[in-house]
Amino acid sequence: MTSQAALYTILSAHQVLERLAPFDGKWVGSAALDVHLPDSDIDICCSAKGDLDGFAAALKDAFGKQPNFKLERKPYRGQPSCFASFDLSGQSVEVWGRDHPIEEHEFYRFFIVEERLLRFGGDDLRTAVRELKEDGLSTEEAFAEALELDGDPEAALLALYDVDAMTLLQLL
Structure with missing residues (x-):
């Protein structure tokens, strides 16, 4: 299993949180809590701040060339959402964005x-x-x-x- 520290090193090496700073990106989920399993991904939630199109474009610009990049716009729990998944240094990463502030994001x-x-x-x-x-x-x-x-x-x-x-x- 990849350690929490090693996962943080991956995030840092690729400047993930820095690239997502305009969207208040926060590392959340099982890996951030150190309760993850070997197949767990890195989860990041963001606020699109009322501009899901701009958020989607920023995700594509920042991570679109990463292996297994996939970008989806779909409702989640009835709310418009944008979701990207990709690999960094062999580790799966998932980024969720919604229009509301990060503090209101259920994740x-x-x-x-x-x-x-x-x-x-x-x-x-x-x-x-x-x-x-x-x-x-x-x-x-x-x-x-x-x-x-x-x-x-x-x-x-x-x-x-x-x-x-x-x-x-x-x-x-």
Whole structure:
């Protein structure tokens, strides 16, 4: 498995976050949380700031010559979205863009909640999430299962976005 540090080195070497800075690009997902599996990709979410066409053009300019580059414009959860995937130094990368600010992006919110949970839950929670992911669960499903959250895993995690530390600690 590629280490989190090695993945960050790939992002840095290719100046990915610098190239996505005009779109508030944030590294999110399982690799950023260090709960990734060997086949996990690097996930980045961005704000297209009301200009999905401009965002798509910027992605193509910045990464269009990378191996396996693919650009799609399609709704996701009913919202207009732009998605690019490509390889950097043999590692899969996915970049999502939406019109709304990054702080409203559900992938960013999942990341913030999961990062806070890992800060409190430490290696025990990290290990539990990885094991559940190895069984085929998504990152959000794995966190919800590890914490015994009821209902839809994504909705349950999003509901924790604004809760205080004591509420999170009670889940562990």
